Amino acid sequence: MSGKLKVYIMGDYRPGAADGLLEFAYQTVQLLKDDLSFHFVEFDFEKREDYHEERLIDGFPIYRFGTEGLSPLRLPALFHDWIGKLHTQDVIFHMNHIHNMPNYLVAKVLHKLNIPYIITPHDSFVYLPSFGLEKPLVKRWYKKFFVKAFDKYVLDNARLVHGITEQCPPCLQHVTKSPVYVVTNQVKDMNIPFDESALESQICFIGRFNIQTKGIDRALKAFQLFKAGGADRENVHFTLVGPADAQATETVQQL
DSSP states (O other), X not given: OTTSOEEEEESOOOTTOSOHHHHHHHXXXXXXXXXXXXXXXXXXXXXXXXXXXXXXXXXXXXXXXXXXXXXXXXXXXXXXXXXXXXXXXXXXXXXXXXXXXXXXXXXXXXXXXXXXXXXXXXXXXXXXXXXXXXXXXXXXXXXXXXXXXXXXXXXXXXXXXXESSTTHHHHHTTTOOSOEEEOOOSOOOOOOOOOGGGOOOEEEEESOOOHHXXXXXXXXXXXXXXHXXXXXXXXXXXXXXXXXOHHHHHHHHHX
């Protein structure tokens, strides 16, 4: 492990979890673990502020801090103690855009300690001026405030911004002048030939099997109503495509 660049990933390490972001992190560290030393820094919303645990999973050090009941504008005191003692030579942090407020708080600490970090904005399109124009004025104002107050700080102070598609740089240029380097998604085009004769009448849900946040229960209810609308719909099938752990799969089957 000595001599390797230490990469501290802000986020959970969960092998086999039915979550796109967790799978992205898992595949990345599996691909590069021989060249880089990976560490994970996790915030646990179900543990109190005085909770701190360090352990190994699959050989990767995990640093976990409790944040239950903590103000959204504060980081745990134990995190500040830990990072203040961190040997910062050959160290870089990586953040994912999905954790907006924690990213801002951590970025302020890293900037103060002169520790470099990179960030991957998975939803760069939200920075386009045209995004969300149909939303109420108050929500548009809130978005502009949030972007300028928090997201812009994180992006401006990043050593670099990782774009996952060629469409990311022009979107991000509306917010930051930080360099954007495009390293495309690991999913490659399978070049499946189009065969019109193989088409079937299907309604597809493509995404993670999370009942609460993805609305699969509502989609199934809507499909039930659709099927009841006429005999000509008997051959239409509802197909779910995406990652799922055992509990999510069982819940969907019960529905």
